[in-house]
Amino acid sequence: MTEMLRGEHLTVSFGGKAVVDDFSFRLGEGEWLMLAGPNGAGKSTLIGAIARSVPCTGRILWKGEDIRGMKSAQMAQRIGILSQTNHVGYAYSVEEIVGLGRYAYQAGLFSGRDDGGREEVEKALEMTGLKEMRHASVLTLSGGEMQRVFLAQVFAQNPQVLILDEPANHLDLKYQQHIFTLIGQWLKEPGRAVLSVVHDLSLARRYGSHAILMDHGRSVAEGRIREVMTPEHLQQVYGMDVCAWMREMLSQWEEKGD
């Protein structure tokens, strides 16, 4: 399978402490790589390193090319990143924020017109169910609606790889299912791949094709989702019997009326 993104020996240190520690990964075409692990495992920092907002050592390669030398707009056309918290202070409309996803195609004094742009924005609004509130001020939106706005922005960006930090954040169950199904559909087109940080292990297991379990900045287990998400590995990383706990949670619903 064609490789799209690869990280080699990535290390990020804050104040002498390695938050991401000699971490490597590879993401192939058509794969949905789930990154899981307890709080403070370094998942978001790793995404920061891929986004080039956190300095790191090691190399990140896009189809063999080091992303360090890439122009910002070029990078944004290839890799779309949805971060965990998005807080807007001014009353932009939903459409204005989604429209900015096309920036990478419009930037530069001499770049051509962004012909498909309008259409991509419409498609993204449609997919995320935001068409009705396209003119609404983002200051009036709920956390979940906000999350969908930025997801629509990254869809409008039309990248080849999506990198999502907790895409289910702030979303109620209906939209969790909706958004994950959407991302799954998005992934079906050739030449695409997804890397996402997920806290909900059931979601990870249900939608992912591959996974990496991360702890203390290092990879504990990696490979196909079924090989990684095993009771033994989860026990090791989370320090508790995760599967028994989830079974117990689920069994509550199976008891017949009180």
Next chain:
Amino acid sequence: MRNPRQLKRERFTPLTYMLLTIALLFTMILCVCVGSVRISFTDTVTAVWNGIWGLPIPETIAKNIILNVRLPRVLCVTLAGASLSICGAAMQGLLRNPLADGSTMGVSSGAALGAIIAVATGFTLPGFSMGGSMILAMIFAFVSLILILSLAYALDRSLSTGSIILIGVVFTMFISAIISLVITFASDHTRTLSFWTMGSFSGVNYPQVRVMAIALLLCGGVLIRFSPELNAFAIGEENARHIGVSVKKVKLIILITVSVLIGVCVSIAGTVSFVGLIMPHIARMLVGPNHRRLLPASLFSGAIFLLLADLTARTLLRPVELPIGVVTSIVGAVAFVIIFFRTRKVR
């Protein structure tokens, strides 16, 4: 039925620009008419119209007052108001901080210090007598900006609203002390302290108008060209990076542009506080936060506001003329408090 959450401001059409232009022209003419000598509306229009086309002006009209005293002043005030306002709007977007402005961040004070040092040491550019103080004002404005932002960044990486303003206030106090010091020792060269700290447009001339017009045309053009990037920054610097903005490069260009524009204004008129704070807010209420509309609207609102402030300064306690900064600061301080409370409460 309209959704109550919908924004009502998509309609910012050429008509809006036309109305703003008419309002601005009207205010400008009003400011030429009113003063210690009252001049009629038709006389003003005739004198200016004939002056532009080189036609003879009737003897009955106070030509000297209109063309050589009031008109350059009105033009200068218009340009300064527009410049300071667009700078404020750009900084509020870039830093995602509704309280950012040359005066609240201490950039204007830095620029004033630069200009004073140039005047006190007699530093000029050959063939361009204003050049010395202007260049130093620009450099000092830029250095102040970088200094304040680095300090704020060291204090808290998110560059929150409060920390920048706090550092700006302390910086302004520090610079004011140095300004008084320089003026005390070089009093025979420099203008008075109140000119530099409160600003004044009395005695401005056409060469100064020309310089300000060129500066505004160039720098304003650059800022408007960067409206999409400013929108991205206003939404969030991290998001800007993700959608493909060259964050560092764009930030540097905008900071330099703002410093140049503020430097030019301060070296000609001293520090006029709060214009760049209040007027972008008014503009934002009218046209929304999108910089494509916000920056042009800020130009107009800033110009009109400063014209009215200058008119008040000239006429309120006639024949005594107030420093224009007194008027803008009184209005500005109240506006600052209102904006500050509103941004705090939203969170």
